[in-house]
Amino acid sequence: MGSTRPQRLLRAVQKNSTRGDPQSVISAIDHFCRHKEWAMNVGDEKGSILDGVVSEVNPSTALELGTYCGYSTVRIARLLPPGSQLITLEFNPAYAAVAKQVIAWAGLQDKVQLVEGPSGDLIPQMKELFGVKSFDLVFIDHWKDRYLADAQLLEECGLLRKGSVLLADNVICPGTPEYLEYVRNSPRYESRYFKSHLEYTQAEDGLEKSVFLG
């Protein structure tokens, strides 16, 4: 049984980065995806926009939907203030196993709770599982046709407060039209588009930042 792309990505991290150095892990993954094998990480260009939003929000509790190999998990966790927590949900066990090792290699395991399972089942359990009152920041990067349902589920579960920020990847490519329509037209959100490119390509893509108004 040959290796999978996530496993090859993990090997590239262990070979080309320094344990405990998140920036070197990020650079190793970007180099692997640009020069060896494309993979669906948010990437360096959109990643810089993500960094800016994380720094601006300075979240004490953050949620990520769709861990994949843990690239954006590392990007977010490396910027979190001491005592803050990032919960990341991934339903593919093979991806979760790789992400766990990438996060540990970066030395960020104490800031991250990686939970295996589908977001639709796990979001309603956030309060009881982790004592979460509300999320200051949610990075949405999972199945593109789950973005709207899960944003509304977060609202219904009382997991958003006035000022909570939703940051959604891939709103152009592969695209999330119904989510975009909702956050851009709902009086409950103040939404803004950050134009960029699909990771490691020239295709257009972007991030949508939506502030929940309560």
Ligand SMILES: C[C@H](C[C@H]1O[C@@H](n2cnc3c(N)ncnc32)[C@H](O)[C@@H]1O)NC(=O)c1cc(-c2ccc(F)cc2)cc(O)c1O
């Ligand atoms: C969906 C994936 C990301 C991960 O999300 C997990 N997942 C899913 N649904 C759930 C859930 N309901 N709960 C928890 N986890 C969940 C999954 O297992 C993947 O690991 N992301 C993408 O498919 C993705 C695709 C592209 C892309 C763009 C152009 C192309 F030509 C081809 C692909 C770019 C991107 O930037 C992406 O992000």
Ligand SMILES: [Mg+2]
């Ligand atoms: Mg994405």
